[in-house]
Amino acid sequence: MDLLTGYRLLVEAASAGANVTVLADEFNRALEGGGSLGPDFGVLAQRLADEARRSFLVSVAVAVVVLAVAAVAAAFLFRYRRRLAGWLWLKAWGGGVLRPGDGRPRTLLFDGEVLAVLAAVAVVGVALVASLLLRPAAGEPFSAIGLLGPGGKIGGYPAEVQLGAPISLYIYVYNHMGTPMWFVVYVKVSNSTAEPPLPGRPAVVMQRLLLDNGTWIAPFSIALNSTGRQRIVAELWAVYPNGTLAYTGRYVQLWVDVRG
Numbered sequence: 001m002d003l004l005t006g007y008r009l010l011v012e013a014a015s016a017g018a019n020v021t022v023l024a025d026e027f028n029r030a031l032e033g034g035g036s037l038g039p040d041f042g043v044l045a046q047r048l049a050d051e052a053r054r055s056f057l058v059s060v061a062v063a064v065v066v067l068a069v070a071a072v073a074a075a076f077l078f079r080y081r082r083r084l085a086g087w088l089w090l091k092a093w094g095g096g097v098l099r100p101g102d103g104r105p106r107t108l109l110f111d112g113e114v115l116a117v118l119a120a121v122a123v124v125g126v127a128l129v130a131s132l133l134l135r136p137a138a139g140e141p142f143s144a145i146g147l148l149g150p151g152g153k154i155g156g157y158p159a160e161v162q163l164g165a166p167i168s169l170y171i172y173v174y175n176h177m178g179t180p181m182w183f184v185v186y187v188k189v190s191n192s193t194a195e196p197p198l199p200g201r202p203a204v205v206m207q208r209l210l211l212d213n214g215t216w217i218a219p220f221s222i223a224l225n226s227t228g229r230q231r232i233v234a235e236l237w238a239v240y241p242n243g244t245l246a247y248t249g250r251y252v253q254l255w256v257d258v259r260g
């Protein structure tokens with residue numbers, strides 16, 4: 001199976017709510033090896049998607065039952081509120097808690113409109129909680145890219161390098177797009193201040209499939225073959241399930257002085 005077809009199946013399974021960690025690991029191994037996916041990849045993706053859909057239907061059924069029970073309970077309490085209140089008051093009176101009054105109502109408990117509003121609020125609240133449990137709210141989708149120093153941490157970036165000497169750095173990528181993403185990083189060298197994406201062939205190409213909320217840190221080495229003020233630019237691109245490779249608008253850069 002080719003990578004793009006496997007990517008589509010993986011994204012579909014994730015959208016159904018399946019845990020696709022195993023699929024992502026196999027996909028990334030294929031990316032690193034430059035090969036294709038095994039014949040069982042599609043079968044596993046379809047099975048995980050079907051199991052997730054069945055689980056979702058069961059969750060919906062449970063939520064419907066909970067809402068129905070809550071509605072019946074609210075209707076019962078509303079219908080027999082006077083009897084229940086009287087029974088509770090008699091219990092309290094028998095314990096010497098209450099004192100005689102003047103017979104005038106001092107509560108909104110018996111007001112039909114008030115109780116109807118309270119019942120409606122309770123039902124809406126239960127429905128809202130159920131909907132959040134079934135489909136948690138997602139934040140604003142975004143992706144991010146960063147450049148780390150030689151030790152894989154922020155800082156320690158070289159300011160001056162020798163011509164042709166390798167520079168060791170790390171790429172950091174974060175996925176918060178709400179879905180698995182196939183990211184491609186193009187590392188380019190330029191002495192211009194033009195806004196990326198820059199023209200020309202990249203010096204380094206790196207790619208990785210990241211699950212939602214996943215991070216990726218990978219080392220790379222690059223040698224600069226021109227003297228003067230040079231810029232190392234890492235552009236973040238993404239492959240989409242329809243086969244489109246598009247620039248995300250995210251990049252990171254490092255200016256260095258190259259000495260001959």
